[in-house]
Each structure stands twice: as structure tokens, then as C-alpha cells.
């Protein structure tokens with residue numbers, strides 16, 4: 001089976017695509033079809049509004065979908081697809097129903113590579129964890145020819161989970177100190193053990209574009225008044241370490257127990273020359 005250069009990120013909230021913003025921008029520039037699917041509008045009770053001039057509680061969902069569309073346009077990829085689940089309540093959605101909906105979309109869009117949250121949800125966010133599980137199931141269902149979903153069966157070649165390396169705890173103060181209150185619980189990052197990371201893609205040339213796309217999320221970031229750029233994990237890291245720590249995006253390839261080390265999401269995939 002040959003595949004085309006295409007990838008799809010599926011996340012829980014507008015701005016989650018930022019964890020794969022580098023690869024989305026990079027492969028899009030190489031001619032890939034690239035998509036972001038977002039489970040919610042990001043307007044749940046725990047959602048923040050960092051800039052009250054951009055949105056109110058009532059308009060937050062619309063504003064965040066607009067921010068996501070801005071981010072996708074900045075990355076040079078297709079407009080986002082929003083599934084419309086309630087932010088903060090994705091874990092209440094029947095997993096099989098969500099997986100079938102996502103599987104149908106995978107069959108329609110036929111992405112060679114699918115990227116989603118890891119089983120830890122990055123920092124334990126229940127929405128991220130729910131998206132992880134239904135997407136993992138969706139990838140399996142999409143390839144099952146016995147399952148009728150309105151499109152021919154299609155099995156993506158590879159499934160990846162986004163991963164922040166655990167060594168960030170040591171080197172990145174923002175990562176170590178970040179806390180979020182979700183559903184009455186205080187959550188923080190611990191990262192994925194470095195040795196479990198299978199894939200490191202060089203995004204140094206696309207870091208600027210990734211940051212520009214993150215800057216679309218006006219309601220979600222604080223901005224440095226001097227540079228006008230959003231404050232991210234990279235903000236408190238010394239300039240000299242920034243490229244070393246953030247010049248690559250890291251992923252865990254699903255379904256492998258062996259320690260593979262890749263530098264390209266499409267490695268091992270037989271790619272077609274034509275785009276269909």
C-alpha cells in the first residue's frame with residue numbers, strides 16, 4: 001500500500017495543535033495535506049480568557065474557533081474541523097460513538113499520519129485523555145473493512161502521540177511550574193520518559209511560524225509586552241538553550257515496543273508521487 005504525504009492532528013481544544021505546530025507547518029510546506037481536528041470549542045467552565053477584550057464567557061467558543069482558524073491559516077494548512085463536543089465533558093461522550101465519528105472522518109480525509117494526545121493527556125487533562133482513547137480506537141476502526149461508515153476502509157500508516165520529554169522538568173521552569181485547575185483538580189506536567197520518545201522532528205526553521213500560529217490564540221496566552229509574542233514554555237529558557245530544547249518536536253509512535261529513533265513522521269512509509 002502506498003500513501004500520500006498527509007497528516008492529521010486531533011486534539012481536545014483550540015491551541016492543543018500547538019504541540020504539533022512545527023510538523024504541521026513543516027510538512028504543509030513540503031506539500032502535505034494537513035488537517036487539524038478539534039473535539040471541542042474550548043469554552044468550558046475551566047477555560048481561561050486571558051484577554052477580555054477578545055471574548056466574553058458567552059462568545060468564547062466562537063472566539064476560540066476563530067483563533068484556531070487563524071492558527072491553521074498561519075501554519076498554511078486546511079481550515080480546522082471542530083467536532084463540537086462540550087469542553088470539559090469529552091470523557092462523558094460514549095467512546096465508541098466518538099471513535100466511529102472520528103473513524104468516518106479518517107476514511108474521508110485519508111491521512112497517512114495521525115497525531116493525538118498521549119495516554120497521560122500531556123498533563124492529565126481528562127478531555128485530552130478521552131481524545132487519546134477515542135482516536136486510538138478510531139484509527140483501528142477506520143481500517144476495518146467489515147465496518148460500514150459511508151466511506152471505504154482506510155488504515156492510516158502511523159499513529160503518533162505528542163510528547164514533552166521528562167527532562168523538561170529539569171531544564172524548563174515554565175514546564176515544571178505550570179499548574180491548571182481542571183474539574184476542581186490541580187494538574188501539572190511530568191512529561192514522557194525521554195527513552196520512550198521514538199521520534200524527534202527538526203522544526204528549527206518552522207519555529208517562527210509555530211509561534212505566529214500560537215499568537216492567534218489571544219484568549220489563551222499572555223503576551224510579552226516587549227516582543228508582542230506569546231509566553232510559552234520556551235519563554236523562560238535561556239536563548240542559548242532554546243533551539244536545543246524546542247528546535248525539535250517529539251512524539252511517541254504508537255504500537256511499537258522496540259526503541260525506534262526516527263527524525264521524520266513519514267519514515268518507513270511508501271509514498272506515492274501523485275497527490276490524490
Ligand SMILES: [Zn+2]
Nearest residue numbers: 012013016128
Ligand atoms: Zn487542551
